[in-house]
Amino acid sequence: xxSADLHELREFCTERRIMLCFNGPMSRSxxxxxxxxxxxxxEADRVQPGAAMDVFAVYIELTQxxxxxxxxxxxGEEEASATVVIARHGDGRHEVSAGNVVEAADAEALMHRIAxxxxxxRAALKARYKEQLRAPRDPDSPSGAGLGLIDVARxxxxxxQASLHQRGDGRAFFSLTALI
Amino acid sequence: MQVTDLSxxxxxxxxxxxxxxxxxxxxxxxxxxxxxxxxxxxxxxxxVERYLAAGDAPLRLDLRLLYLNTxxxxxxxxxxxxxxxxxxxxRKVSVDWFYDHRNERVRELAEEFAEDxxxxxxxxxxxxxxx
Numbered sequence: 650x651x652s653a654d655l656h657e658l659r660e661f662c663t664e665r666r667i668m669l670c671f672n673g674p675m676s677r678s679x680x681x682x683x684x685x686x687x688x689x690x691x692e693a694d695r696v697q698p699g700a701a702m703d704v705f706a707v708y709i710e711l712t713q714x715x716x717x718x719x720x721x722x723x724x725g726e727e728e729a730s731a732t733v734v735i736a737r738h739g740d741g742r743h744e745v746s747a748g749n750v751v752e753a754a755d756a757e758a759l760m761h762r763i764a765x766x767x768x769x770x771r772a773a774l775k776a777r778y779k780e781q782l783r784a785p786r787d788p789d790s791p792s793g794a795g796l797g798l799i800d801v802a803r804x805x806x807x808x809x810q811a812s813l814h815q816r817g818d819g820r821a822f823f824s825l826t827a828l829i
Numbered sequence: 830m831q832v833t834d835l836s837x838x839x840x841x842x843x844x845x846x847x848x849x850x851x852x853x854x855x856x857x858x859x860x861x862x863x864x865x866x867x868x869x870x871x872x873x874x875x876x877v878e879r880y881l882a883a884g885d886a887p888l889r890l891d892l893r894l895l896y897l898n899t900x901x902x903x904x905x906x907x908x909x910x911x912x913x914x915x916x917x918x919x920r921k922v923s924v925d926w927f928y929d930h931r932n933e934r935v936r937e938l939a940e941e942f943a944e945d946x947x948x949x950x951x952x953x954x955x956x957x958x959x960x
Contacts, residue, residue: 677864681841681842685841698929698931698932698934699932699933699934702895702896702932702934702935703934705896706896706898709862709896709898710898710899713862713864713898713900716864717864775941779941779945782902782903782906786903796899796902796903797898797899800899
């Protein structure tokens with residue numbers, strides 16, 4: 650096995666202004682610890698408290714969604730792994746990306762939901778959010794995953810960017826990026 | 830009144846929770862982003878239900894909540910729905926939500942909740958709530 654080229658990885662991260670990245674299974678406490686590191690980073694960068702809270706919120710919703718999904722699917726360590734990247738944009742905004750393995754059918758449904766949210770303006774997203782907040786809860790999904798996606802879309806300054814990478818085993822790697 | 834008080838210490842991801850039946854005050858303070866908010870808020874919702882059923886004394890919520898994940902937002906909405914229901918039956922209920930004036934997101938969050946409530950819901954900048 651070839652040893653990791655850390656220099657290459659470092660150059661990659663520096664070039665893309667990546668402040669935080671993680672790849673692997675995420676426990677509840679790991680989500681909290683990385684979240685702490687993220688908050689400290691944002692504070693050190695003198696990001697406004699409201700904007701910092703938005704970046705943190707998107708990170709929490711996306712990673713908790715991934716954990717809830719993996720738990721519901723009884724995924725093993727490999728499938729349950731999350732890939733999370735948080736980068737700083739030159740214009741002061743932040744990019745939060747999170748990816749995970751999902752069943753092919755769920756992947757399609759997710760892509761549809763995201764495409765469905767894309768044309769909505771702030772008022773329409775708020776209306777959709779309130780509607781979802783009042784919707785009957787799915788007993789299989791106590792986390793409110795549907796609400797989380799709308800919440801992320803509301804905090805994002807543009808439409809959410811999503812992509813799929815088919816794995817050829819009936820599952821796909823789904824990735825989502827929000828710009829805050 | 831036979832309603833047991835609640836006192837739950839806060840953690841990094843869960844708020845400090847205090848329910849004082851004698852004073853008629855429920856206070857929640859801090860961040861709330863547990864993975865399953867209903868495990869955390871279940872006893873709180875239960876307390877509010879029992880308190881409202883036990884008599885006719887007023888209930889005031891003293892909130893210093895910061896970031897809420899969507900799972901916590903749903904649970905807090907359930908609590909406000911109980912207050913709203915009691916209010917329509919002439920019960921004296923109110924919410925005072927204090928926020929750090931430097932963080933407009935918390936104020937906006939409180940305002941969205943207030944839109945769906947007809948009982949007294951005050952949103953107050955707290956100059957002391959720094960940090």
